[in-house]
Amino acid sequence: MPNGKINAIVGQSGGPTAAINATLAGVIIGASKTEKIEKLYGAFNGVEGILNGRTCDLLELFKTKEDIDLLKQTPAAALGSCRFKLPKLDDPEGVKIYNKIFEYFEKNNIHAFFYIGGNDSMDTVVKLGEYSKKIGYPFYCMGVPKTIDNDLCGTDHTPGFGSSAKYIATTMAEILADCSVYTVKSVTIVEIMGRDAGWLTAASALSSYANGMAPDYIYLPEVDFDMEKFYCDIEKAFEKHPNVVIAVSEGARFANGTYVGEGTQSGAVDNFGHKYLSGTGKALELAVKDKFGCKVRSIELNLPQRCAAHIQSKTDIEESVKIGAAAVSYVFQNSGCMMGFVRSNSERYRVSCKPMLVSEIANKVKEVPAEYINDEGNNVTEACIKYMLPLIQGERKYLINKGLPRYISIKRPE
Amino acid sequence: MPNGKINAIVGQSGGPTAAINATLAGVIIGASKTEKIEKLYGAFNGVEGILNGRTCDLLELFKTKEDIDLLKQTPAAALGSCRFKLPKLDDPEGVKIYNKIFEYFEKNNIHAFFYIGGNDSMDTVVKLGEYSKKIGYPFYCMGVPKTIDNDLCGTDHTPGFGSSAKYIATTMAEILADCSVYTVKSVTIVEIMGRDAGWLTAASALSSYANGMAPDYIYLPEVDFDMEKFYCDIEKAFEKHPNVVIAVSEGARFANGTYVGEGTQSGAVDNFGHKYLSGTGKALELAVKDKFGCKVRSIELNLPQRCAAHIQSKTDIEESVKIGAAAVSYVFQNSGCMMGFVRSNSERYRVSCKPMLVSEIANKVKEVPAEYINDEGNNVTEACIKYMLPLIQGERKYLINKGLPRYISIKRPE
Numbered sequence: 001m002p003n004g005k006i007n008a009i010v011g012q013s014g015g016p017t018a019a020i021n022a023t024l025a026g027v028i029i030g031a032s033k034t035e036k037i038e039k040l041y042g043a044f045n046g047v048e049g050i051l052n053g054r055t056c057d058l059l060e061l062f063k064t065k066e067d068i069d070l071l072k073q074t075p076a077a078a079l080g081s082c083r084f085k086l087p088k089l090d091d092p093e094g095v096k097i098y099n100k101i102f103e104y105f106e107k108n109n110i111h112a113f114f115y116i117g118g119n120d121s122m123d124t125v126v127k128l129g130e131y132s133k134k135i136g137y138p139f140y141c142m143g144v145p146k147t148i149d150n151d152l153c154g155t156d157h158t159p160g161f162g163s164s165a166k167y168i169a170t171t172m173a174e175i176l177a178d179c180s181v182y183t184v185k186s187v188t189i190v191e192i193m194g195r196d197a198g199w200l201t202a203a204s205a206l207s208s209y210a211n212g213m214a215p216d217y218i219y220l221p222e223v224d225f226d227m228e229k230f231y232c233d234i235e236k237a238f239e240k241h242p243n244v245v246i247a248v249s250e251g252a253r254f255a256n257g258t259y260v261g262e263g264t265q266s267g268a269v270d271n272f273g274h275k276y277l278s279g280t281g282k283a284l285e286l287a288v289k290d291k292f293g294c295k296v297r298s299i300e301l302n303l304p305q306r307c308a309a310h311i312q313s314k315t316d317i318e319e320s321v322k323i324g325a326a327a328v329s330y331v332f333q334n335s336g337c338m339m340g341f342v343r344s345n346s347e348r349y350r351v352s353c354k355p356m357l358v359s360e361i362a363n364k365v366k367e368v369p370a371e372y373i374n375d376e377g378n379n380v381t382e383a384c385i386k387y388m389l390p391l392i393q394g395e396r397k398y399l400i401n402k403g404l405p406r407y408i409s410i411k412r413p414e
Numbered sequence: 415m416p417n418g419k420i421n422a423i424v425g426q427s428g429g430p431t432a433a434i435n436a437t438l439a440g441v442i443i444g445a446s447k448t449e450k451i452e453k454l455y456g457a458f459n460g461v462e463g464i465l466n467g468r469t470c471d472l473l474e475l476f477k478t479k480e481d482i483d484l485l486k487q488t489p490a491a492a493l494g495s496c497r498f499k500l501p502k503l504d505d506p507e508g509v510k511i512y513n514k515i516f517e518y519f520e521k522n523n524i525h526a527f528f529y530i531g532g533n534d535s536m537d538t539v540v541k542l543g544e545y546s547k548k549i550g551y552p553f554y555c556m557g558v559p560k561t562i563d564n565d566l567c568g569t570d571h572t573p574g575f576g577s578s579a580k581y582i583a584t585t586m587a588e589i590l591a592d593c594s595v596y597t598v599k600s601v602t603i604v605e606i607m608g609r610d611a612g613w614l615t616a617a618s619a620l621s622s623y624a625n626g627m628a629p630d631y632i633y634l635p636e637v638d639f640d641m642e643k644f645y646c647d648i649e650k651a652f653e654k655h656p657n658v659v660i661a662v663s664e665g666a667r668f669a670n671g672t673y674v675g676e677g678t679q680s681g682a683v684d685n686f687g688h689k690y691l692s693g694t695g696k697a698l699e700l701a702v703k704d705k706f707g708c709k710v711r712s713i714e715l716n717l718p719q720r721c722a723a724h725i726q727s728k729t730d731i732e733e734s735v736k737i738g739a740a741a742v743s744y745v746f747q748n749s750g751c752m753m754g755f756v757r758s759n760s761e762r763y764r765v766s767c768k769p770m771l772v773s774e775i776a777n778k779v780k781e782v783p784a785e786y787i788n789d790e791g792n793n794v795t796e797a798c799i800k801y802m803l804p805l806i807q808g809e810r811k812y813l814i815n816k817g818l819p820r821y822i823s824i825k826r827p828e
Binding site for chain 1: 819
């Protein structure tokens, strides 16, 4: 550790969430409280901002509680994001990139680095840590996870999941209410994000807390999708009520590994020669229409699933701030780690933030476990609901301007 | 008017909104306060419920403030809806239907009828009024409008529009934030409801109150859509920033009257022989991808636009309650009318509820007027924003259960 105070830098990477800025707020709060950090740089568009020197002074920009509160309620990534993957350490061309990064660090007395992002971001943390050792540069780095998908190992759950789950459960409850008003037979298929793990699709089951109504079936990528079974499921549901509502993951796959949505992507073109790219929901919509001839609608929840900040989970946002601040506390003792959540075994929900080895978290997918899926493979269990429910608790109070939640933006250098 | 107290009946009809139950709450409040009404029947699934005798006793069911509050925050139609159109008065077969309805009315001492719905519902109000005169049955009826589309004449705006507009503006602000995080060129196309009028699409402009960002362009059905102009617009936007965001109405049409979305509906089939039914957003997505080769995404806001009760406009809900209660106040003096809103000319936004002639309101479409659309035909004006802004004001406090807004359901007879 160099003598005296050092400077630190933070970046955001990967897809937007409704909570990634809350974690940034946590890092700012943590840095403002520690004696060790003088200045906290914000890198615009992640590593790209370090490479092209586009940064800002976050402790200078966020001096008031109001600005910190605005940051917490701003969706997406206030510093911008990137999908930049660092080259291998032994790549001769890559060395130029690493040199450029560490030149910037040295010039600005930067010896601590925080990266808020998904799997690729953790790869960046590890590589920068290793390179610093190679060149003997005093350097402390920490990854902070964010993904709405909740598919990282090691951590009990991921920051951002709770808010997306709350949005999905609330929207599903509204769709269920909407679909129940008519007496004519109908099937409504709601396609939910999560290519490899079904956590977000599972969250649609929480809709039952609005009014006892939940989707008739929930199909996750963890279970092989079977078309005949699917038709049987719908027939059974029609025996109970005329309006069938289904939640399906965008990642639903047949036993042979093909995605359910792939059928509609294979070669069909319109009269301009455009190839159709449809999704899982649309594919099932067409299949159900063909089989049952009833009214069918598919709904893709799309981007709002990951950026619907107007219905953040208070629990998620508070935890996201906490894990950002904890990253600052742990960075000097646990450099090269990634922060994660540990849930206590007590009956009352409680989590703490702990540094974890990146190897335990990144590059592996945490699927929805078997005990969270019912025997028929078309719904979730009570255990799954018990796991997810605490994560969507609490409503946030927003700073409002003319009927809309206010967002903050960080001014870019010219 | 018969001697003593009479009974009344209320039904809901047409597509769900986030405010139609608030209007039902208003009718219940109004009926509970007037001396003239003894009992308020609720007809399940509109006129269908009268025909098959499926009704409930609303004053008995909604005795507490909490239940009324729950009804206000419940989306869709708590009594269920229908798309039933009454036959013509001189239709010999139709007479059976009218007789059945009025037999039910007479048997239950029902002499007042409230119908909350769209254009077709107003047709029902008029026909029942005329038939009652024909048979000399003392009868008072009143229509109460609801449509998220805001396309009814006579009334300043429609109950339900404000909540949908608030949802669309908020969601658009979130999508704009989401799309701005990357530095690579992209076009995002958001398709918004409104087949014949562009009010809901226009509401996306209100997103600017979150953080100064609004869609680059807003295309309404009121302006002929021109593909070459559209491409030029995108090129111009790319000169300013890499992430272009567009709002387009599902009803956007070319000068020859064909819908923009029709191109992708004309004959293309997938490998199962399914005909593709795409929308305006998808059609433009394919066209932009073809023209610019950049990242393109289309988002269809779909059902949540009309049922997103978790972000109701407080103004809309209060007005929706008020117009329901006003319907009860006016029904005996202004039978056969439809309630509407009149906006005062004062600088401060104020509306009052007035009975209006059905002929002034129904069966005509109120389009977005020319002065609300910019000269280029690709955005809205300040005057349009000034008209819409008061309608989305105010945030509602919700009764919550385990992180979700609670809904109420009205038990159906066996």
